[in-house]
Amino acid sequence: MSSRKTSLTDKQTKNGTSKYVLERCASINEYYDIAFKVMLLGDSAVGKTCVLVRFKDGAFLGGNFIATVGIDFRVRERPKIWDTAGQERFRSVTHAYYRDAQALLLLYDITSKPSFDNIRAWLTEIHEYAQKDVVIMLLGNKADMAAERVVKTEEGEKLAKEYGVPFMETSAKTGVNVELAFHAIARELKHRATQQPNDPKFQIHDYIESQKQKSGCCSLV
Ligand SMILES: Nc1nc2c(ncn2[C@@H]2O[C@H](COP(=O)(O)OP(=O)(O)OP(=O)(O)O)[C@@H](O)[C@H]2O)c(=O)[nH]1
Numbered sequence: 001m002s003s004r005k006t007s008l009t010d011k012q013t014k015n016g017t018s019k020y021v022l023e024r025c026a027s028i029n030e031y032y033d034i035a036f037k038v039m040l041l042g043d044s045a046v047g048k049t050c051v052l053v054r055f056k057d058g059a060f061l062g063g064n065f066i067a068t069v070g071i072d073f074r075v076r077e078r079p080k081i082w083d084t085a086g087q088e089r090f091r092s093v094t095h096a097y098y099r100d101a102q103a104l105l106l107l108y109d110i111t112s113k114p115s116f117d118n119i120r121a122w123l124t125e126i127h128e129y130a131q132k133d134v135v136i137m138l139l140g141n142k143a144d145m146a147a148e149r150v151v152k153t154e155e156g157e158k159l160a161k162e163y164g165v166p167f168m169e170t171s172a173k174t175g176v177n178v179e180l181a182f183h184a185i186a187r188e189l190k191h192r193a194t195q196q197p198n199d200p201k202f203q204i205h206d207y208i209e210s211q212k213q214k215s216g217c218c219s220l221v
Pocket residue numbers: 042043044045046047048049050051061062063064065066067068069084085086087141142143144145170171172173174
């Protein structure tokens with residue numbers, strides 16, 4: 001964590017771009033009637049933009065990798081979803097934005113051990129900067145890249161369990177579990193917003209498992 005903070009300072013001093021915020025809007029139909037702020041976080045190149053585009057457009061952004069600059073704002077009506085830059089130099093911008101986020105999708109790349117190892121650092125930052133009751137979900141992305149996998153599914157599950165957050169593996173390329181991840185988050189948030197005092201708590205883990213079974217999806221990939 002300390003090395004990440006050091007490099008943030010270095011890069012900020014060098015190019016001074018940390019305050020540059022890019023906002024783009026797109027809108028498509030959705031069926032939630034309450035606005036929530038959901039953000040995607042994780043190291044650079046883990047696939048945050050691609051996961052968001054897969055959810056928003058049902059397409060895969062292959063080809064050249066273009067890093068997000070600051071915050072990229074896309075709307076799938078509601079919830080409003082914010083894609084963030086994974087690069088260190090934009091971290092101060094990111095902090096400012098996730099202070100009021102209701103949900104955070106935290107991604108690593110199953111083919112990148114460092115991106116997985118940094119999840120603990122991300123969670124520490126989240127606990128420092130985000131709202132206390134923020135909904136967090138851990139996603140192991142690029143699940144289609146079985147041959148290059150270096151992080152086992154069980155490692156992701158174990159880490160998620162340790163922090164008490166739901167987990168699944170996703171692929172922006174094939175689309176596996178991308179809709180499910182966003183829908184589970186949206187349901188949890190909607191439940192919280194509309195819940196009556198005696199209503200049972202929404203069980204996000206149970207919801208995810210039941211949806212996987214319904215779709216006949218036994219394997220995550
Ligand atoms: N095979 C495969 N490639 C992916 C997947 N998701 C993203 N990629 C590729 O990974 C690279 C990085 O994806 P991005 O979505 O731009 O990564 P990011 O996390 O938004 O990166 P920053 O904007 O720097 O934070 C691109 O070349 C994508 O095509 C996936 O699920 N499977």
